[in-house]
Amino acid sequence: MLARLFYQDIKSWSQKNHFDVVTYIPASQSHFQIRGFDPVYELYADIFDLKLLLKKNDADKPQAQKNRSERLKTPQTFLPLPELMKIQKNQRILILDDIYTTGRTLMHAYDIFLRAGFKNICTFSLSR
Template sequence: MKCLNCGNSINNSLSIKEIFLFKEIVPNYICNLCRKQLAPLIGRNNCPRCLKPDSDGVCTDCYMWEQKYGIINCHQALFEYNQFIHSYFKLYKRYGDVLLARLFFQDIKNWSLRNNFDVVTYIPASESHLQARGFDPVYELYADIFDLKPLLVKVDADKPQAQKNRIERLNTPQTFSALPEFSKIQKEQRILILDDIYTTGRTLMHAHDIFLKTGFENISTFSLSR
């Protein structure tokens, strides 16, 4: 098998232990050379609520979400946003290389096996972005791993989040509303909302707020990168 990012060969040979334990074999699509360019968040001095790297306790963003909006953040992510992640999303989202959706399949799948939720939904693309790209990047990133339930619809903001500075991101108005399927979810169920990148958290907090205002309490969020 070849790395989906650079084309180098990947050794997916099974160990004796893996063969005899009959565990689910999770395929790997990223080579060791590319993996060395990643900055995993696990085991670091992160914010306990959002995994912001190099944070001395709860970060200022999470305090803000609590004080202004009553949201106690519960976010997890796998990798710090660095140049490798930036280049990955540029190829995947801007240039539409949909095959790259599986590059981090093993990492996300292993996380999903350690974390259980009753309902898993995701941040949907707006209609204009969906038409421009031809696919929904967040959906494709997670569709082969989670049983995704589309519960939210997104309208276009004034301009894409990637083109905004920090203040503009934080001041982005609510862009989500609930689909009819939303009413079928039970309030006591554990909810997970997925996104690709967590920067200020504004997008996920808007989605979180839709659930919070309708009586849900057990709400978590997850992104590939933070």
């Protein structure tokens, strides 16, 4: 599995950086059904205690099939799950993704946390 190639580097980074809650960009239901797994979850699950806090609705087409302009115009595709409201607002949150292209996906996720009242939100992606 490709995630094994990056395990040690990500593990080392995680040991130098502390977060109270670690979540990730989830695959939409249709993408999960097509692939049979969630790639972002699989990339980080052996390193972090991941909490599923967001639901991703299906977009008109996957981000990978959009050009830069289309990506930047993508409307909000995330909804907070009820578990998000159970977390204390002063917690340090980390949102994980696999690939950062325009940052639109992470910014949409970040916005959900910001609107929920969190102030200390960080993001991490494997590649940019």
